[in-house]
Amino acid sequence: MKDPSPRPDRRHIRRIPVAIAGFLAMTVAACTDAVDHEAEHARRARQMRDVNRMLDAMEGFGQVASATSAPPAPAPSAAVTTAASRETPDHERAPRWRWSPWALLAGGGGIGALAFVLVRRRRRPVASPAPSIAAFFVDPADDAPEQAPGEPSAPPPTDTAPISTPSPTWIYQPSRYEAPGLHMVAPAVDLLVPPHDDRRSVPETTYPTLHTALANAAGDAGPFLVGDPTYPRLRLADASSEALRAWRDLIADHLDDSGDDEHLARWLAPAIDAALALELPPRDAARQMTDIVADVARVKASMAETDRPHAEALLVRLHLANIERLSGATRLFAIRELAAGLAGAVDPLLIDARIDVLLAWASWSLGAAASARLDEADTACDALASEGGEGGDRARRRRGEILLHRAALCRTDARLARLDEAQRLLDEAYRCQPDAETALLLATAAERRAALLPAPAAENACTHALVHAFLAEASPAWRSAALARRRAVQRLYESLPSPTETDPP
Amino acid sequence: MMTASSTGDARQPFWTTRYGIATPVATETAAARSLQLYGEWAEQETTLLSGLVDEGHTVLEFGGDYAAHALWMAQAVGPAGQVHVAEPRRIRFQQTCANVAINGLDNVFTHPVWLGKGKGQVSLASMLPGARAGDEKVRLATVDSLRLDALHLLKVNQSHALVDLLAGAGDTIRTHRPLVYARLTGIDEARAEVDALKALGYRVWSHVPYLFNVDNHAGNDTNVFPGMVQQNVIAAPADGTFEFADRLEL
Numbered sequence: 011m012k013d014p015s016p017r018p019d020r021r022h023i024r025r026i027p028v029a030i031a032g033f034l035a036m037t038v039a040a041c042t043d044a045v046d047h048e049a050e051h052a053r054r055a056r057q058m059r060d061v062n063r064m065l066d067a068m069e070g071f072g073q074v075a076s077a078t079s080a081p082p083a084p085a086p087s088a089a090v091t092t093a094a095s096r097e098t099p100d101h102e103r104a105p106r107w108r109w110s111p112w113a114l115l116a117g118g119g120g121i122g123a124l125a126f127v128l129v130r131r132r133r134r135p136v137a138s139p140a141p142s143i144a145a146f147f148v149d150p151a152d153d154a155p156e157q158a159p160g161e162p163s164a165p166p167p168t169d170t171a172p173i174s175t176p177s178p179t180w181i182y183q184p185s186r187y188e189a190p191g192l193h194m195v196a197p198a199v200d201l202l203v204p205p206h207d208d209r210r211s212v213p214e215t216t217y218p219t220l221h222t223a224l225a226n227a228a229g230d231a232g233p234f235l236v237g238d239p240t241y242p243r244l245r246l247a248d249a250s251s252e253a254l255r256a257w258r259d260l261i262a263d264h265l266d267d268s269g270d271d272e273h274l275a276r277w278l279a280p281a282i283d284a285a286l287a288l289e290l291p292p293r294d295a296a297r298q299m300t301d302i303v304a305d306v307a308r309v310k311a312s313m314a315e316t317d318r319p320h321a322e323a324l325l326v327r328l329h330l331a332n333i334e335r336l337s338g339a340t341r342l343f344a345i346r347e348l349a350a351g352l353a354g355a356v357d358p359l360l361i362d363a364r365i366d367v368l369l370a371w372a373s374w375s376l377g378a379a380a381s382a383r384l385d386e387a388d389t390a391c392d393a394l395a396s397e398g399g400e401g402g403d404r405a406r407r408r409r410g411e412i413l414l415h416r417a418a419l420c421r422t423d424a425r426l427a428r429l430d431e432a433q434r435l436l437d438e439a440y441r442c443q444p445d446a447e448t449a450l451l452l453a454t455a456a457e458r459r460a461a462l463l464p465a466p467a468a469e470n471a472c473t474h475a476l477v478h479a480f481l482a483e484a485s486p487a488w489r490s491a492a493l494a495r496r497r498a499v500q501r502l503y504e505s506l507p508s509p510t511e512t513d514p515p
Numbered sequence: 516m517m518t519a520s521s522t523g524d525a526r527q528p529f530w531t532t533r534y535g536i537a538t539p540v541a542t543e544t545a546a547a548r549s550l551q552l553y554g555e556w557a558e559q560e561t562t563l564l565s566g567l568v569d570e571g572h573t574v575l576e577f578g579g580d581y582a583a584h585a586l587w588m589a590q591a592v593g594p595a596g597q598v599h600v601a602e603p604r605r606i607r608f609q610q611t612c613a614n615v616a617i618n619g620l621d622n623v624f625t626h627p628v629w630l631g632k633g634k635g636q637v638s639l640a641s642m643l644p645g646a647r648a649g650d651e652k653v654r655l656a657t658v659d660s661l662r663l664d665a666l667h668l669l670k671v672n673q674s675h676a677l678v679d680l681l682a683g684a685g686d687t688i689r690t691h692r693p694l695v696y697a698r699l700t701g702i703d704e705a706r707a708e709v710d711a712l713k714a715l716g717y718r719v720w721s722h723v724p725y726l727f728n729v730d731n732h733a734g735n736d737t738n739v740f741p742g743m744v745q746q747n748v749i750a751a752p753a754d755g756t757f758e759f760a761d762r763l764e765l
Contacts, residue, residue, distance in 0.1 A: 292730055337730060338561035339587035340533060342568075375566040377694065377757045378667075382569060421756060 220264045220271040227256045233285070234487035235278075236447070241320040242274075243327070244281040245487045251289060258282050276312075280305045284328045288335060299332050319357040326352065326363040330370060345371045349386075358401050361394045365408050372415050380419055387412050403442040407451070410435035414455055422462065429459045433474075440478070446485035450492050453478040457499050465506050472503040530554065533732035534586035535618040540610050545726065545740070546580040552739060554732035556583040559724030560696075560747070564588075564668070567694055571595040573665040575658065575693075577630045577680060578602065578672030579611035582623070589620040597622050599661065603629035603639065603653035603673075628656040630673075632682035643675055657683030663691070671697040677708045681715060688715055694757070695750040696722075709748060709765050717750040720762040 221235070228234060232247030233254065246254075261282060264275035280302045287298035303325065310321035326348065333344045349371060352364040365387050372383035391412065395405035413432035417425045436452040456475035460468040476499050482492035529536040533555040542548040549556045561584065568574060570593040576584060579602030588598045600615075600623060602608040608627045615623045629642055633655055640650040658669075658680060666687055671677050677697050681688070695712060699705040712719050724747065726740035748765065751757035 291734075293734060337728070338533070338555070338558045339565040339591055341562075342565040342591060375569075376563075376759070377567060377751070377755075379567055379569040381756075418760075419756065419758060421758060424756075 220260065220267075220274050223260050224257055227260060228253060228486075230486065230489070232487065232490075233257060233282075236487050238320070241277060241317070241324075243324075244278065244285060246285055247487060248490050249285075251286070254282060254286050254289075258286060276309055280309065280328065281324065284331060288331060292335060295332065295335070299328070302328065319359040322357075323359040323363040326360070326367065330367055334370065341374065345374075356393070358394055358397050358404070361390050362404060362408070365390050365394075365412075369411065369415060377419070380415070384412050384416055384419075400443075403439060406435050406442070407439035407448055410439060410455065411451060414451070414458070417458065426459065426462045429455055429462070433459060444481075446482040446488040446492070449478040449482040450488055450495060453482060453492070453495050453499065457495065457502060460499070460502055468506050469503065472499055472506070475499045476503075529617070531732075532583070532586065533558070534590065535614070537581060537583070537586075538610060538613045538617065540581060546583055548739065549726065550581065550583055552733065552737070553728065553735055555728065556580060557724060557726065557745065558728040558731065560584070560722075560745070561587055563722060563724070563749070564670070564696060565591060567696075568592060568668060572667040573597045573599070573663060574668045574670060575599045575661070575663065575666055576601070576670040576672065577676060579607055579625070580672055581607070582611045582614040582618075582620075584670070584672075585611070585615060585620065585623050586618060589615075589618075589623045592622065594622060597624060597665075599624045599626060599663065601626040601628050601630050601656075603627065603642075605651060626656070626661065627654060629653045630658055630676065630683065631655050631679040632657060634660065658688075659684060659686045661687075663687060666691040666693040669693045669695045671695070674698065674700040675704070676700075678704070678711045681711045685715075692752045692755065695748075697748055697750075699746045699748060705746065712748070712750045716753050718753045718757075719748050719750045719765045720759040721765055722747040722749050722762060 224235070228249070231253065232245065232249035234245045234247055235242035236245045237243040257278075261275045261279050264271045265279065266272070267275065283305070284299065284302050287295045287302065289295075290298065306321055306325050306328065310318050310325075313321055329348050330345075333341055333348065336344055345367060349364065349367050352360060352367060355361050355364050368383045368387040368390065372380045372387070375383055388409070391405045391409050394408065395402050410432045413428050413435065417428035417432065420428055433452065433455040436448060436455055440448045440452055453475045456471045456478065460471035460475060463471055476496060479492050479496035479499060482488045483496065485492075528539070530539055530550055531554060532550055537550055539551070540547045542551050546556045555561075557580075564584075565587070568588060568591040570591075572592045573596060574588050574592060576588070576598065579585070579600050582600065585598050585600050592598060598620075600611060602611050602625065605627070608625065612625050615625060629637065629639075631637075631642070634657065635655050636652050637655045638650055639653050642653070660683075669684070669688075671680060677700070687693075695717065697708065697712075699708055709719050723744045726743045726745065727738045729736075749759065749762070751759070
């Protein structure tokens with residue numbers, strides 16, 4: 011009987027040892043995977059330590075979770091690589107029917123070896139311990155491989171192989187000590203006084219150009235404009251000569267303008283000239299003051315009848331500033347003449363200016379002479395209060411100021427009563443007209459009371475003084491003086507005896 | 516600037532001072548030299564005392580200093596007040612009177628006496644130990660003997676005089692309780708002078724004015740009294756309301 015199948019070529023018989031060798035090579039490759047697995051395990055352990063260090067630094071468990079939850083990419087197998095590299099070129103291939111049994115045998119061997127490797131790998135996670143957070147608290151020093159003496163330290167692993175980090179499972183249980191779910195976070199208290207812009211106190215439509223330019227030139231040290239926005243007063247504060255000269259130049263530039271800027275420039279020009287004149291030697295200053303007074307007289311003549319008291323009050327204060335520089339009896343005679351000229355004043359602005367004169371005079375006097383001036387100032391306050399309205403508020407503040415002067419003349423035992431009354435009046439005045447000048451006076455009264463009171467009451471007085479010094483600091487024109495007052499209050503407070511020292515034994 | 520440089524300048528017979536005109540005198544004392552160079556004398560004393568003196572007050576000054584302070588005090592107390600000046604030395608008394616007269620100070624009264632604790636005549640040398648000036652007989656009187664109707668300020672310029680003056684002013688001080696401003700004599704007598712004031716029930720504070728005033732009336736920048744001060748005291752009745760908080764209490 012004829013075998014219908016063709017006889018096999020004997021050449022394929024010679025190929026058997028080659029296939030067997032390929033199978034053995036693949037088997038050996040599969041067996042060598044165990045060695046590679048040990049090396050990779052060590053590499054991954056190093057990577058785990060590095061990740062732990064990084065996580066410790068980041069202190070974020072969430073990042074750990076996201077890192078470990080990434081699907082691990084399979085590493086290329088040595089067997090697959092070998093098989094791929096042994097792919098035979100087309101021109102050397104035998105006919106398909108000749109080689110198919112051997113190819114099937116070799117492919118089956120290869121698939122078997124690959125399956126063996128995969129099975130080995132799938133068993134590894136099962137054999138790993140249960141998830142634990144212990145890995146996150148491992149001391150890197152304990153986990154580091156021992157290093158031989160003299161052996162160079164291995165560089166940190168830089169590859170980005172996947173990390174099979176154990177993922178900790180946190181279980182939260184409710185507790186009566188746990189924080190409430192809704193947290194009320196109070197806004198932070200800003201103890202710094204917010205910067206106060208005096209320009210905001212002036213209507214936008216009033217002196218938009220000159221006022222802003224003056225404020226910009228003044229800086230933090232002054233000079234400043236205070237009081238009535240239409241007829242402001244010049245407060246020098248800590249103004250330097252340069253700042254005064256800058257103001258004078260700005261004012262001179264606006265003298266020929268029209269409208270509000272021109273009005274403000276003409277109003278301020280004598281005051282700024284007087285401030286600069288007072289920096290000159292007395293004789294030169296006296297000569298310049300004569301010209302300045304003439305300037306004010308011209309300004310006054312150009313003003314409406316109802317506005318002229320503003321100019322007269324400005325003249326009084328210019329004279330007073332000049333008198334304050336004098337000495338000896340010359341000063342006495344000059345201020346006596348100035349006060350005598352104001353004795354019959356009825357306009358509230360002039361009465362207020364007269365009180366300024368009397369208080370300055372009292373501050374240079376002693377004993378009965380000072381008391382006599384303060385009595386006159388009290389009488390002037392009566393006249394001011396009789397005007398009602400703002401005059402009454404102003405009179406209340408001025409009475410508080412007078413009482414501060416009276417307290418300075420008193421002996422210690424009588425001083426406290428005067429200061430109590432002064433603080434009461436100034437408190438009322440501040441409620442009616444909360445301005446920085448009144449706040450500063452109030453702080454002064456409270457501080458002086460604190461110096462006379464026993465410790466517990468003194469602390470309250472210090473607090474009162476400190477609060478109002480803070481309030482006064484909000485105004486740039488009074489900031490420097492208020493800051494000095496606040497420091498004085500703090501020094502006084504720190505010098506008070508502690509409660510344990512004052513408690514009776 | 517000065518209007519006269521020496522006593523012999525006939526073209527400018529007066530010195531123009533801060534509070535009036537003054538007849539030129541020999542510049543043998545600090546007061547005369549200051550009046551000549553600066554047109555003022557002890558201006559820092561004036562700065563303090565002008566805060567004490569008011570219209571209608573009565574002031575008694577022992578030691579005329581050529582009426583240098585009487586000129587301003589007369590204006591300070593006004594027509595209703597009085598200034599009494601006691602000057603024991605004859606020529607200085609006459610110079611004081613001249614300055615009072617040429618300035619027309621109707622409310623200034625001059626007394627040619629040494630204010631002490633007795634009456635009679637004494638040798639100036641016996642009252643001023645170590646004085647270089649020539650000796651002369653001076654009349655001795657007490658403050659009480661002046662029989663003042665009021666006294667608000669007792670100003671003692673004369674050295675070696677305060678203790679005896681207070682001893683002779685007991686009734687006046689008890690009656691009027693004036694403020695006392697005095698130049699201490701020196702280190703040997705200062706303690707006794709302060710004690711005498713305290714014995715009368717006074718509190719005493721120190722006042723140390725410089726002799727040179729930068730802003731002097733003549734505008735003279737040359738300081739001929741460099742670093743020189745007077746050791747003065749101001750005293751007030753302890754039972755009064757007077758306080759001098761910024762001064763050293765003795």
